[in-house]
Amino acid sequence: MIIVETIDYRRGAVRIIDQSALPAVERYLDLGDVDALAGAIRTMKIRGAPAIGIAAAYGVLLALERALGGDRYAFDHGEPGRPVPIPEGTDARSLERAALEAIDLLGRTRPTAVNLFWALDRMRRAISGAGEDAAALCEAASAEAFALHDGELELERRIGEHGAALIKDGARILTHCNAGGLATAGYGTALAVIYAARGQGKDVQVFADETRPLLQGARLTAWELRRAGIPVTLLCDGAAASLIASGRIDAVITGADRVAANGDSANKIGTLGLAVSCARSGVPFYIAAPWSSIDMATPDGSMIPIEERDPLEVTRIQGVDIAPQGVSVYNPAFDVTPAELITALVTETGVIRRPDEGSLAEAARRAGCSPSRKPPRNP
Numbered sequence: 028m029i030i031v032e033t034i035d036y037r038r039g040a041v042r043i044i045d046q047s048a049l050p051a052v053e054r055y056l057d058l059g060d061v062d063a064l065a066g067a068i069r070t071m072k073i074r075g076a077p078a079i080g081i082a083a084a085y086g087v088l089l090a091l092e093r094a095l096g097g098d099r100y101a102f103d104h105g106e107p108g109r110p111v112p113i114p115e116g117t118d119a120r121s122l123e124r125a126a127l128e129a130i131d132l133l134g135r136t137r138p139t140a141v142n143l144f145w146a147l148d149r150m151r152r153a154i155s156g157a158g159e160d161a162a163a164l165c166e167a168a169s170a171e172a173f174a175l176h177d178g179e180l181e182l183e184r185r186i187g188e189h190g191a192a193l194i195k196d197g198a199r200i201l202t203h204c205n206a207g208g209l210a211t212a213g214y215g216t217a218l219a220v221i222y223a224a225r226g227q228g229k230d231v232q233v234f235a236d237e238t239r240p241l242l243q244g245a246r247l248t249a250w251e252l253r254r255a256g257i258p259v260t261l262l263c264d265g266a267a268a269s270l271i272a273s274g275r276i277d278a279v280i281t282g283a284d285r286v287a288a289n290g291d292s293a294n295k296i297g298t299l300g301l302a303v304s305c306a307r308s309g310v311p312f313y314i315a316a317p318w319s320s321i322d323m324a325t326p327d328g329s330m331i332p333i334e335e336r337d338p339l340e341v342t343r344i345q346g347v348d349i350a351p352q353g354v355s356v357y358n359p360a361f362d363v364t365p366a367e368l369i370t371a372l373v374t375e376t377g378v379i380r381r382p383d384e385g386s387l388a389e390a391a392r393r394a395g396c397s398p399s400r401k402p403p404r405n406p
């Protein structure tokens with residue numbers, strides 16, 4: 028079911044596909060310490076809300092590897108039950124301190140995707156229950172990180188299944204940014220719906236916005252869909268509104284970085300414009316996202332922190348200046364689509380039509396999510 032080997036934890040290092048190099052170069056990086064991993068998140072070598080969450084959980088394991096300081100690696104996702112080599116005299120408190128420092132560092136890498144804080148919260152809880160026993164702390168941390176990773180993959184499959192029911196045979200679907208295997212544990216959220224519909228034998232054509240400034244649609248979505256053998260047509264972001272208005276799109280599906288308790292959803296900059304165009308033309312606008320992207324502690328979209336990124340992302344493409352030096356730049360990485368423009372939210376527990384405060388709280392209750400859940404810290 029995996030479309031791309033996006034991330035894994037192997038023999039004491041986090042292995043990621045370097046998304047900043049795709050599609051020209053397909054290379055994997057082995058990150059052996061938490062600073063390197065935090066740098067990879069900041070520079071978007073690893074990106075996409077669920078993938079950032081998995082990376083953060085694995086960052087805590089890297090910090091424990093370093094604090095253990097032995098001559099053998101401690102953790103490997105390929106051997107989850109392997110006993111951790113604990114050097115003589117290892118003190119559980121120093122391990123805990125190293126893990127908490129890593130959680131603090133990783134929590135300051137990117138502000139918008141709530142999966143980052145959700146994953147760090149899970150890791151914090153896992154280690155805090157271990158008491159004075161170094162081996163128990165390591166086992167709890169690795170079990171939690173591997174369970175989080177494995178669980179994401181399974182729920183992406185379920186998102187795909189629920190979402191595929193919304194897709195008719197012959198559908199022409201527009202998507203934005205990359206919400207596929209590269210952004211997740213390997214299957215996707217918005218693209219999981221497309222993979223599942225194709226798996227059911229439906230003919231689906233995909234239109235992918237290029238997604239300026241960092242071109243996740245052109246570089247990543249087009250790459251992974253072509254690799255999966257799914258027909259994809261690339262368009263400039265500015266061409267999307269007229270394509271939707273022309274009647275040649277049956278549905279728009281995107282992922283989300285954070286869904287607030289009232290259904291307002293933050294996703295890659297440009298998503299709001301698509302939702303507005305869909306409303307104008309009567310085209311369904313769907314968001315596919317796991318519960319780990321839904322933040323019941325944030326009441327509405329105005330409270331979602333929106334990352335502003337380096338102006339150079341706008342003024343320079345692949346090292347070449349495309350704007351006059353010194354021009355002022357507006358470069359938010361995300362925008363917020365109000366819930367009223369969202370036809371349905373597809374989660375691993377089902378489809379929430381017309382998401383709002385009431386329908387989300389009810390779905391959260393049925394899914395067993397506590398509405399008081401809080402991300403540990405927003406930078």
Ligand code: MRU
Binds near residue numbers: 207211216281294296
């Ligand atoms: O800045 P990015 O590339 O990390 O932004 C990613 C997106 O906006 C995705 O659409 C979102 O994370 C959903 S991924 C399943």
